[in-house]
Amino acid sequence: MSKTLYDKIWQSHLINEQDDGTSLIYIDRHLVHEVTSPQAFEGLRLSNRKVNSPKRTLAVADHNVPTLDRELGIKEEDSRIQVEELDKNVEEFQIPYFNMNDSRQGIVHVIGPEQGFTQPGMTIVCGDSHTATHGAFGSLAFGIGTSEVEHVLATQTLIQKKAMNMLINITGNLDKIVTSKDLILYIIGKIGTAGGTGCVIEYSGNALRDMSMESRMTICNMSIEAGARAGMIAPDDITFNYLYEKPMAPKNEDWDKAVNWWKTLPSDSGAKFDKIVDIDATKVTQTITWGTSPEEIVSIDGTVPNPDKISDEVKQNKIKRSIEYMGLTPGQKISDVEINTVFIGSCTNSRIEDIRSAAEIIKGKKVSTNVKALVVPGSGLVKKQAEEEGLDVIFKHAGFEWREPGCSMCLAMNSDKLNEGDRCASTSNRNFEGRQGKGGRTHLVSPEIAAASAITGKLTDPRNVT
Amino acid sequence: MEKFNTFKGIAAPFNILNVDTDKIIPKQFLTTIKRTGLGKHVFDEMRYKKDGSENPNFVLNQKPYDKSNILIAGDNFGCGSSREHAPWALKDFGIKCIISTSFADIFYNNSFKNGLLPIMVTKDERVALLEDAKDKENPEIEIDLENQEIRRPNGGKIKFKIDPFRKKCLLEGLDDIGLTELHENKIKSFEESRSTKHPWL
Numbered sequence: 001m002s003k004t005l006y007d008k009i010w011q012s013h014l015i016n017e018q019d020d021g022t023s024l025i026y027i028d029r030h031l032v033h034e035v036t037s038p039q040a041f042e043g044l045r046l047s048n049r050k051v052n053s054p055k056r057t058l059a060v061a062d063h064n065v066p067t068l069d070r071e072l073g074i075k076e077e078d079s080r081i082q083v084e085e086l087d088k089n090v091e092e093f094q095i096p097y098f099n100m101n102d103s104r105q106g107i108v109h110v111i112g113p114e115q116g117f118t119q120p121g122m123t124i125v126c127g128d129s130h131t132a133t134h135g136a137f138g139s140l141a142f143g144i145g146t147s148e149v150e151h152v153l154a155t156q157t158l159i160q161k162k163a164m165n166m167l168i169n170i171t172g173n174l175d176k177i178v179t180s181k182d183l184i185l186y187i188i189g190k191i192g193t194a195g196g197t198g199c200v201i202e203y204s205g206n207a208l209r210d211m212s213m214e215s216r217m218t219i220c221n222m223s224i225e226a227g228a229r230a231g232m233i234a235p236d237d238i239t240f241n242y243l244y245e246k247p248m249a250p251k252n253e254d255w256d257k258a259v260n261w262w263k264t265l266p267s268d269s270g271a272k273f274d275k276i277v278d279i280d281a282t283k284v285t286q287t288i289t290w291g292t293s294p295e296e297i298v299s300i301d302g303t304v305p306n307p308d309k310i311s312d313e314v315k316q317n318k319i320k321r322s323i324e325y326m327g328l329t330p331g332q333k334i335s336d337v338e339i340n341t342v343f344i345g346s347c348t349n350s351r352i353e354d355i356r357s358a359a360e361i362i363k364g365k366k367v368s369t370n371v372k373a374l375v376v377p378g379s380g381l382v383k384k385q386a387e388e389e390g391l392d393v394i395f396k397h398a399g400f401e402w403r404e405p406g407c408s409m410c411l412a413m414n415s416d417k418l419n420e421g422d423r424c425a426s427t428s429n430r431n432f433e434g435r436q437g438k439g440g441r442t443h444l445v446s447p448e449i450a451a452a453s454a455i456t457g458k459l460t461d462p463r464n465v466t
Numbered sequence: 467m468e469k470f471n472t473f474k475g476i477a478a479p480f481n482i483l484n485v486d487t488d489k490i491i492p493k494q495f496l497t498t499i500k501r502t503g504l505g506k507h508v509f510d511e512m513r514y515k516k517d518g519s520e521n522p523n524f525v526l527n528q529k530p531y532d533k534s535n536i537l538i539a540g541d542n543f544g545c546g547s548s549r550e551h552a553p554w555a556l557k558d559f560g561i562k563c564i565i566s567t568s569f570a571d572i573f574y575n576n577s578f579k580n581g582l583l584p585i586m587v588t589k590d591e592r593v594a595l596l597e598d599a600k601d602k603e604n605p606e607i608e609i610d611l612e613n614q615e616i617r618r619p620n621g622g623k624i625k626f627k628i629d630p631f632r633k634k635c636l637l638e639g640l641d642d643i644g645l646t647e648l649h650e651n652k653i654k655s656f657e658e659s660r661s662t663k664h665p666w667l
Contacts, residue, residue: 020630
């Protein structure tokens, strides 16, 4: 029978299945960070359990590490205790670890792929909803809660039920100016933040075949914002080339065997999907969010919606609330909206390609005097690469701050946060109320739009910055 | 885990769309290394004013809802991050059951692991329960997991569906890890065959 990519990975990891479909699946890779793991390690200690497979586990501190003056340590006591707790736990349970001062440290979803820890055909989990990112390699990757983190640490398995197969088929080609961030925001706008609930999304279509791994990761990353626990893209030569000679990728004979196996993974023709959504790539424009939900999107040349035109009362109230919180007016042109902060970073858009595209726009220009702008590379290795290419100099000359890697202002657990009323063009993934700091206002944008907006001080189409 | 017994409790009307986990428990409270003590911070930004005092307009600050055990929630409750701090905080506040038309997957999963029951009902059923909850004089609803039944203040009953395995785990207070360890031999032989076939994994 024809199978989807998801079916194949699911079946090859199935250890046990009960009559009601409750299944025990094997987990190949487990990424661990400081925020969602302390209670899990504590649980292991209390029940006298060990970590089943430390070699399949990789830990890193990323959520609340400082991006400035790292050598001084972590100022905030709670955050420091949490990171110290991880230091102790990885030591006690013998888990491979990139500590805060390791050159390979970075955002968990940047370092996994970068090290070749992430590979096609694997099941990958992490106590973080953006684990979906790794699906860009044709793996089944999803976020789990702390109880499940403890379960995976103890048993290297998870109790799950199979999700539905959903296909998002992108037909036609994207305009050159349109990025993968625009595309995923557009898709979320189309299907809504619950559009993928209960599903694993497979993205397909020619537009994806031409995309780099970095761009594909941006798409899979935000599957959770569309309600899906996992998003995946079939592996191809671009995937294999990316992984070749990565430190933890298979080597020599194993590499050849792995590639042969990886080539069997893409969905068979005629495979059955429970839901199919067609997206016409030619209709996708440069897309950003105006509101406080990732589905509240607008084209960069568009306007803030008018809630009076919406008949459903609950929806109307939500939109009214978003407009109020965001300090906008219905019908206002989005490109007239002034910002005072720009954040280029997060597991969505902090990879070398993102930093290059932003630098391209910034080159030789200055950040608007009203704007505080920062670049937070996704990992120590991304930072190093960018510095070797001289990109840090471009940013610094323009007036950007060039920071140390971490999650930073995406969720503002460290001291990088918005103040009440600040408005930020952010390359991150969530624009919820207060996400980047209490009372802060977030517009989710591509690195290109973030860069252009830093220069003009307004939400700006990069083509209008010359 | 504590066993989930039939209980009668105050239901709060909480008809907001897409309540995300940042809203349930904002990031400044995620630095804890414990599972307990988050109840006072649940819905922090809606619940407290800038000066730290309670916002009287927020439903869970109003009597009798400050003693709620049940939320009648809007669509897509619990969307966003995987933080288990969300069910921990709700549970610590006293919430034992959330009723809505839909939940985000990870939140839904995390709830069961913490003895918090998410129940899915139809749109009409939710509307009826919202009306029940709005009656401040008598907002008590009974939740009977064993019989998969919500009993309304007017004596009406609403049946709900639930995965049999999850139901059993809640009713008996079973520990997932202990259950999985019963499959130890199967896991070992799976690992061995996998290592032979795909040694790089």
